Amino acid sequence: MARTKAGKLGPCQCSRFEVGTTTDGPDGIEPDITIETTGCDRETPRLFAQGHDAKLVGFLVRAELEGKEVRYGRAEGVVISSDAVSALGTISDALAAKGAAMLASRRAKAATKKTKKVEPQPRTAVIKVGRHIMAGASIAPDGTASYTTKAGEAKTAPAGKFTEIEEDAK
Structure with missing residues (x-):
């Protein structure tokens, strides 16, 4: 010391x-x-x-x-x-x-x-899961899509397991 x-x-x-x-x-x-x-x-x-x-x-x-x-x-x-x-x-x-x-x-x-970073927000889209077309699905920034089936059941499709389609293509 x-x-x-x-x-x-x-x-x-x-x-x-x-x-x-x-x-x-x-x-x-x-x-x-x-x-x-x-x-x-x-x-x-x-x-x-x-x-x-x-x-x-x-x-x-x-x-x-x-x-x-x-x-x-x-x-x-x-x-x-x-x-x-x-x-x-x-x-x-x-x-x-x-x-x-x-x-x-x-x-x-x-x-x-x-300079704050703007976080991406979920967006609404029309998606095709399998052979079913779901309008009003929410696509999250991580690529997953949440949607409601015709029976009213809430589901989530992982990225790559659905296709985003144009509304005119229905």
């Missing part, structure tokens, strides 16, 4: 970031600013407390996907960045690469959710 060396403690780097939205205020003069932070108040001899680098990447990627502004440097003057990757690049190239990969993955996942 790795031990933390005794050294000068400083704030976790994730505490320096915040995200927010700026909208016009009700009077139209003063803007309404909504700010969110990671909520971290940890002191650490390293750049990040354990796991807080990943916490910061997720926080900034979510903010960018939601269209929020990313701000860095809360105490020493605010620098507004347009995206999570460039904000993470202020700390390290590795974090910027991790953020870019996560952003690409989440955007691809969101794109696949938007």
Whole structure:
């Protein structure tokens, strides 16, 4: 188990970031600013407390996907960045690469959710089973056909055991 060396403690780097939205205020003069932070108040001899680098990447990627502004440097003057990757690049190239990969993955996942597959629906047809013609049969997407005999009995014909015919061919 790795031990933390005794050294000068400083704030976790994730505490320096915040995200927010700026909208016009009700009077139209003063803007309404909504700010969110990671909520971290940890002191650490390293750049990040354990796991807080990943916490910061997720926080900034979510903010960018939601269209929020990313701000860095809360105490020493605010620098507004347009995206999570460039904000993470202020700390390290590795974090910027991790953020870019996560952003690409989440955007691809969101794109696949938007394009939902349309499931094929059963259709009504006239079929011939053996020598009998059945009108109003339902052909399922898997190729089976459900029909009702003249005696009122419900039956299912497996794919390949019936022929779909044109109504005019009766």
